[in-house]
Amino acid sequence: DAKTTQPNSMESNEEEPVHLPCNHSTISGTDYIHWYRQLPSQGPEYVIHGLTSNVNNRMASLAIAEDRKSSTLILHRATLRDAAVYYCILRVMDSNYQLIWGAGTKLIIKP
Amino acid sequence: KAGVTQTPRYLIKTRGQQVTLSCSPISGHRSVSWYQQTPGQGLQFLFEYFSETQRNKGNFPGRFSGRQFSNSRSEMNVSTLELGDSALYLCASSPPTGELFFGEGSRLTVL
Numbered sequence: 001d002a003k004t005t006q007p008n009s010m011e012s013n014e015e016e017p018v019h020l021p022c023n024h025s026t027i028s029g030t031d032y033i034h035w036y037r038q039l040p041s042q043g044p045e046y047v048i049h050g051l052t053s054n055v056n057n058r059m060a061s062l063a064i065a066e067d068r069k070s071s072t073l074i075l076h077r078a079t080l081r082d083a084a085v086y087y088c089i090l091r092v093m094d095s096n097y098q099l100i101w102g103a104g105t106k107l108i109i110k111p
Numbered sequence: 112k113a114g115v116t117q118t119p120r121y122l123i124k125t126r127g128q129q130v131t132l133s134c135s136p137i138s139g140h141r142s143v144s145w146y147q148q149t150p151g152q153g154l155q156f157l158f159e160y161f162s163e164t165q166r167n168k169g170n171f172p173g174r175f176s177g178r179q180f181s182n183s184r185s186e187m188n189v190s191t192l193e194l195g196d197s198a199l200y201l202c203a204s205s206p207p208t209g210e211l212f213f214g215e216g217s218r219l220t221v222l
Contacts, residue, residue, distance in 0.1 A: 032209060043115075043201050043213030044154070087154070091209055099211070101146075101154040 004088045009106040018075040020105055022088030025069045032091040033064060034099070035073045037084040037107075044087065047073065083109045113137065115214035117202050123220045129190040132217045136183050136204030142166075143185040144211070145177060148199040157200075160185055189219075197221045 005023040012018045024033065032051050036044040048055055048062045050071075055062040061074040075082055087104040116135040124130050136143050144159035156169040160179035177187040183204070189196055199218050203211040 034210070036211065043203075043215050044211070046210045046212060049210060099144075099156060101156070103153055 003100055004090060004102045006086070006088055006102055006105045008103065009108065011108045011110060012078050014080060014109055014111050015077055018078045018082070018107065020073040020075075020086050020088075020107065021070065022072070023070045024088070024090055027068050027090060033062070033068075033071050034089045034091055035060070035062065036087045036089070037082075038087070038104070039084045047086070049091075078107075078109050080109050080111060083107055115202055115204050115212055117200075117214035117217050119217060120215065121218050121220075123222060124192050125222050126192055126194060128192050129188060130192060130219060131186055131188045132200055132202075132219075134185045134187075134202030134204075134214060136185070136202075137206075137212055140204035140206055140212070141183055142205040143179055143183060144203050144205070145185070145187050146201040146203070147171075148201055148216070149197075154201070157187065192221045194221050 032049050034049040035047040037047055038044040048057055048060050050062045050064055054064060063072045085104040085106050087101055089099050089101050091099055115137055118133045134143060142161045145157040146154050147157055148154045157171055157175055158168045158177050159166045163179045174190045177185060179185045197220050199216045201213050201216045203213045205211055
């Protein structure tokens with residue numbers, strides 16, 4: 001099973017950039033890297049996803065290593081509303097399509 | 112565009128009873144997946160439906176079942192409830208590009 005490894009928690013100061021790392025050494029060539037975040041008492045929220053190239057959207061940027069065995073979610077300017085659990089997951093693209101969820105990283109933003 | 116709607120939001124059942132949870136996906140999304148979230152186990156994949164067919168199933172006992180209707184709405188059923196089934200049940204719908212859009216969940220308490 002394709003799995004990801006993330007730090008349990010990270011702290012950052014408000015209005016500073018945040019780099020959330022994720023290791024996925026067993027990634028397959030067709031697996032997409034997805035990031036979601038979950039605020040307290042809410043369902044997970046889609047953040048960004050990519051395959052090989054770095055990706056940017058209005059919420060964040062995703063930097064993917066050249067060997068694809070790791071990736072980094074970048075929040076360019078963290079706010080208190082970005083405090084959440086961030087999940088890095090792999091979408092396994094085969095006949096048994098499935099998403100494997102790890103424990104995620106709890107991001108704490110200090111004012 | 113309306114988001115994913117799950118009903119009921121909260122419910123309390125007793126051991127041995129059965130429960131049915133409902134999910135209305137985002138209009139146009141044909142894929143619906145279900146997850147169980149508990150503090151100890153995190154997010155665990157239950158099953159995924161696409162065009163009324165179960166496309167994939169997680170590692171849960173047969174007491175957990177689901178179905179999808181022609182309008183893409185989905186239901187999941189848990190029979191013979193156990194205390195350990197107390198959890199937040201999340202539904203997500205997906206467009207062909209693969210992102211998951213989650214509802215706010217149905218919180219089940221089994222007494």
